[in-house]
Amino acid sequence: MSGARVRWRKFVSNFMMTMTGLCALISVSVLFFILGYLVYNGGTSINWAFFTQLPKPVGEIGGGMANAIVGSGKLLFAASLFGVPIGFLGGVYLAEFSGSFVASVVRYAADLLNGVPSIVIGIFAYAMVVLPFKHFSTFAGAFALGLMMIPITLRSTEEFLKNVPNNLREGAMALGASKSKTIRTVIIPAAYRGILTAILLALARVAGETAPLLFTAFGNRFWNNSWSQPTASLPVMIYTYAVSPYEDWHRQAWAAGLVLLGLILIINIVARTILARGIAVPRS
Amino acid sequence: MKRLTGLLVAALTLAASVWADNDLLINGAGATFPYPIYSKWFDEYHKKDAKIQFNYQSVGSGAGIKQVTDGTVDFGATDGPMNDDQLKAYQDKHGFPILHFPTVLGAVVPTYNVPSVSSALNFTPEALAGIYLGKITKWNDPAIAAANKGVNLPATDIIVVHRSDGSGTTYCWTDYLSKISEEWNGKVKKGTSVNWPVGLGGKGNEGVTGLVKQTPNSIGYVELIYAAQNNIPYGAVKNAAGTFVKADLKSVSEAAAGAAKSMPDDFRVSITNAPGKGAYPISTFTWLLIPEKISDAGKRDSIKGFLKWMLADGQSYTEQLSYAKLPKEVVEKEKKAISGVQ
Amino acid sequence: MVTTSTTYGSTGPAARSRSFLSKLRDGDEIARLVTFLFAMSVVLITVLLVYQLWVNSALPRHKFGLHFFATEVWDPIADEYGALPFIYGTLVTSAVALLLAVPLGIGAAIFLAELAPPRISDALQFFIDLLAAVPSVIYGLLGAFIVVPLMRTVIYPALNKPLGFMPIFKGPSYGVGFFTAGIVLAIMVIPYIISVSREVLLSVPRDQREAALALGATRWESTWKVVVPFAKTGIMGSIFLALARALGETMAVTMVIGNTPKIAASLFAPGYSIAAVIANEFTEATGDLYLQSLIALGLVLFILTFVINGLARLLIVVTTQKGSGVTR
Numbered sequence: 001m002s003g004a005r006v007r008w009r010k011f012v013s014n015f016m017m018t019m020t021g022l023c024a025l026i027s028v029s030v031l032f033f034i035l036g037y038l039v040y041n042g043g044t045s046i047n048w049a050f051f052t053q054l055p056k057p058v059g060e061i062g063g064g065m066a067n068a069i070v071g072s073g074k075l076l077f078a079a080s081l082f083g084v085p086i087g088f089l090g091g092v093y094l095a096e097f098s099g100s101f102v103a104s105v106v107r108y109a110a111d112l113l114n115g116v117p118s119i120v121i122g123i124f125a126y127a128m129v130v131l132p133f134k135h136f137s138t139f140a141g142a143f144a145l146g147l148m149m150i151p152i153t154l155r156s157t158e159e160f161l162k163n164v165p166n167n168l169r170e171g172a173m174a175l176g177a178s179k180s181k182t183i184r185t186v187i188i189p190a191a192y193r194g195i196l197t198a199i200l201l202a203l204a205r206v207a208g209e210t211a212p213l214l215f216t217a218f219g220n221r222f223w224n225n226s227w228s229q230p231t232a233s234l235p236v237m238i239y240t241y242a243v244s245p246y247e248d249w250h251r252q253a254w255a256a257g258l259v260l261l262g263l264i265l266i267i268n269i270v271a272r273t274i275l276a277r278g279i280a281v282p283r284s
Numbered sequence: 285m286k287r288l289t290g291l292l293v294a295a296l297t298l299a300a301s302v303w304a305d306n307d308l309l310i311n312g313a314g315a316t317f318p319y320p321i322y323s324k325w326f327d328e329y330h331k332k333d334a335k336i337q338f339n340y341q342s343v344g345s346g347a348g349i350k351q352v353t354d355g356t357v358d359f360g361a362t363d364g365p366m367n368d369d370q371l372k373a374y375q376d377k378h379g380f381p382i383l384h385f386p387t388v389l390g391a392v393v394p395t396y397n398v399p400s401v402s403s404a405l406n407f408t409p410e411a412l413a414g415i416y417l418g419k420i421t422k423w424n425d426p427a428i429a430a431a432n433k434g435v436n437l438p439a440t441d442i443i444v445v446h447r448s449d450g451s452g453t454t455y456c457w458t459d460y461l462s463k464i465s466e467e468w469n470g471k472v473k474k475g476t477s478v479n480w481p482v483g484l485g486g487k488g489n490e491g492v493t494g495l496v497k498q499t500p501n502s503i504g505y506v507e508l509i510y511a512a513q514n515n516i517p518y519g520a521v522k523n524a525a526g527t528f529v530k531a532d533l534k535s536v537s538e539a540a541a542g543a544a545k546s547m548p549d550d551f552r553v554s555i556t557n558a559p560g561k562g563a564y565p566i567s568t569f570t571w572l573l574i575p576e577k578i579s580d581a582g583k584r585d586s587i588k589g590f591l592k593w594m595l596a597d598g599q600s601y602t603e604q605l606s607y608a609k610l611p612k613e614v615v616e617k618e619k620k621a622i623s624g625v626q
Numbered sequence: 627m628v629t630t631s632t633t634y635g636s637t638g639p640a641a642r643s644r645s646f647l648s649k650l651r652d653g654d655e656i657a658r659l660v661t662f663l664f665a666m667s668v669v670l671i672t673v674l675l676v677y678q679l680w681v682n683s684a685l686p687r688h689k690f691g692l693h694f695f696a697t698e699v700w701d702p703i704a705d706e707y708g709a710l711p712f713i714y715g716t717l718v719t720s721a722v723a724l725l726l727a728v729p730l731g732i733g734a735a736i737f738l739a740e741l742a743p744p745r746i747s748d749a750l751q752f753f754i755d756l757l758a759a760v761p762s763v764i765y766g767l768l769g770a771f772i773v774v775p776l777m778r779t780v781i782y783p784a785l786n787k788p789l790g791f792m793p794i795f796k797g798p799s800y801g802v803g804f805f806t807a808g809i810v811l812a813i814m815v816i817p818y819i820i821s822v823s824r825e826v827l828l829s830v831p832r833d834q835r836e837a838a839l840a841l842g843a844t845r846w847e848s849t850w851k852v853v854v855p856f857a858k859t860g861i862m863g864s865i866f867l868a869l870a871r872a873l874g875e876t877m878a879v880t881m882v883i884g885n886t887p888k889i890a891a892s893l894f895a896p897g898y899s900i901a902a903v904i905a906n907e908f909t910e911a912t913g914d915l916y917l918q919s920l921i922a923l924g925l926v927l928f929i930l931t932f933v934i935n936g937l938a939r940l941l942i943v944v945t946t947q948k949g950s951g952v953t954r
């Protein structure tokens with residue numbers, strides 16, 4: 001093995017690893033830039049009133065987005081209740097029980113669903129849930145958002161479950177565990193980290209979606225009292241305010257964007273700590 | 285697992301607990317243009333009677349018409365009046381007609397970004413039509429220069445900007461162009477969305493404003509309120525009487541006053557290119573769409589009460605938000621029409 | 627990959643044929659049935675959605691037929707509609723987005739998974755996940771305020787002067803256009819690629835890396851030639867996610883693409899995409915043919931996604947068969 005060849009390979013290795021570092025740097029800088037922009041433009045509008053008051057009409061300084069914050073929380077919660085079980089259990093089926101034909105069909109369907117523009121999902125939810133009952137509702141909004149969470153959850157669950165090494169399954173088998181018990185107590189815990197990441201990613205994505213909500217949860221200037229009524233939400237408020245002519249509303253839109261990110265951050269932290277368990281597989 | 289079941293139970297109880305409907309919630313959807321004034325009105329009205337909540341969302345005139353026809357909202361709002369087909373569709377579906385009630389006036393202004401020009405430009409109807417048809421391509425074209433003597437117009441290409449999303453603003457603009465240009469009326473016609481011969485599409489007023497601000501030598505059209513609130517330069521337009529008029533509350537109201545005399549009973553009228561010395565030619569009403577029969581007595585009385593209030597006290601809030609108020613004759617006629625809502 | 631289920635719980639010298647009831651008690655059959663139902667519900671939802679799109683686009687299908695795919699006209703007043711410019715725009719912007727996002731994303735994922743110390747990696751990942759939560763409206767605004775001027779004043783001159791002879795870099799730039807939309811989309815989809823790829827890379831067993839290093843591979847060789855192929859399907863999955871997001875992105879694209887239904891070779895030209903035109907015109911569309919033509923476009927996007935996914939999968943199968951030398 002000639003020294004020159006080794007030196008070249010080492011050089012390539014160092015170079016490529018540096019390049020990956022550059023990629024990471026670029027990606028992260030973009031993020032911090034966006035965060036900084038939001039803070040710069042919206043930071044001044046974040047005060048106690050923002051979190052506690054209802055929106056005020058134009059010309060009156062102040063007002064807040066309390067109902068939108070609560071509304072977004074409710075929508076995300078209900079959407080997860082709808083979308084996560086379907087995606088998760090579907091993924092379990094694909095990874096553990098199914099034959100390859102069924103698996104490809106389901107995977108294909110999930111990928112197709114993922115590619116549907118959010119506005120088409122909104123139209124679909126309008127036809128399925130709003131029209132029959134003749135009014136907009138929080139339920140309908142949660143339905144639309146939940147639909148969008150399914151594909152990411154399903155594909156990722158399947159992927160991470162499949163990645164669990166075979167020796168774990170064999171070990172459980174050798175101990176006489178039934179299949180469902182193995183899945184429940186060994187495989188899922190081993191893959192939970194990746195699955196949780198995917199679920200949180202899905203949640204983050206739908207948290208910022210406006211179009212589906214326009215036709216389902218509609219919007220509400222007041223407090224929403226029940227699940228069968230329209231509700232305000234942060235993305236819709238951002239959209240309405242951002243396209244208005246008023247400077248004050250623009251700043252509130254940026255502030256709402258910041259609050260939305262904060263909401264997701266909190267959900268991320270809470271979810272990871274509450275559901276933190278000892279990991280069965282040591283991280284390499 | 286136990287934790288998850290716990291969470292699930294909590295979730296279900298939460299869901300089951302809130303199904304009550306307190307207070308009267310009346311939902312409306314439609315045009316974005318009047319959203320600021322409507323939200324102001326509904327807020328003020330709510331202060332008067334806290335039990336009634338008018339919830340208006342600006343999803344677009346077309347969506348407003350669709351949803352009030354579907355019955356998913358109690359009232360609609362639109363910048364462009366419903367056409368005969370839409371009225372028939374509503375009538376067929378519900379068995380009774382839907383009524384138009386004008387609320388405020390708005391205007392569409394030409395905004396531009398020409399680096400060497402700092403004063404307000406004058407536009408003739410021919411110039412505007414020519415620019416938007418793609419026939420007039422340079423800023424120093426005689427059609428533009430003739431109306432702007434003494435202004436140094438550059439020999440640069442005009443970059444045209446229009447709306448990409450369907451909107452009442454486009455409806456008003458194209459309605460005007462259809463009236464003053466045979467070619468436009470033959471080729472493009474009027475609508476909330478049209479097949480633009482040239483130009484870039486900006487989404488919403490802010491999209492058009494953004495593009496025009498950033499692109500030298502560009503021209504676009506936006507709502508008056510938008511231009512006023514954001515201090516955007518806009519030009520004057522020659523009206524039917526031959527005067528160059530810059531849009532403001534007075535000139536817009538004058539356009540409506542001219543049309544009020546020949547106002548049809550259903551209030552569906554276009555006031556572009558209106559007669560009157562000081563009338564601004566690209567003005568428009570915006571309407572609330574109210575069903576003729578409202579079965580819920582509470583909702584019906586609230587809506588009628590609101591309409592009466594809107595025509596009286598409500599009109600005093602318009603000017604500070606840069607909307608022009610309805611002329612007296614129209615207000616009188618509307619007051620009589622409210623009794624038609626049963 | 628998973629050994630046959632029938633051997634579960636039945637190994638051992640005293641294995642009897644298990645009655646249905648005993649299997650039931652173990653929960654295997656129930657588990658299988660329940661998860662099967664949930665998996666099928668996904669297919670059901672998708673089928674229902676396609677059905678809705680199909681039924682609600684009857685008018686343009688009857689009027690235009692296949693001609694819908696070949697026409698460039700989009701005239702709501704004359705009621706003439708064609709899908710071609712939107713299909714073109716959707717494909718071009720998604721292609722640009724992936725070309726930018728995939729190398730950056732995978733590179734970043736490799737860095738985070740292989741090189742960065744675990745705590746920094748976790749912290750950075752936390753923040754990158756936040757990028758996925760930024761509402762698309764805000765991406766649109768940022769695109770309009772920052773990327774558009776950047777394109778017009780920096781990127782366009784830099785590319786057009788030296789490379790302006792090439793058709794894809796020709797012509798004037800207004801700031802908005804295919805390229806700008808591609809950049810904004812790339813920023814939007816990168817978090818998905820990084821997040822999922824990183825997780826998949828992290829789950830590759832340690833012994834794979836160590837084996838490669840023990841055989842004398844450099845860090846990069848071990849990563850690129852052993853770890854990444856092991857994680858290939860996961861990384862591919864993340865790219866599919868990113869592609870799907872790019873194809874269907876609505877709000878952000880419409881603010882930066884120029885919204886002009888024309889086909890142009892240059893990346894700097896303004897264009898339109900399927901999702902953007904639906905978002906722009908759906909709420910205002912009145913008239914059945916108009917509305918249904920927009921829905922027909924939604925159906926077209928569905929078909930596009932179907933075809934692209936199929937082609938991509940075919941590609942994977944073909945390249946895998948060539949043999950990567952890694953057995954799972």
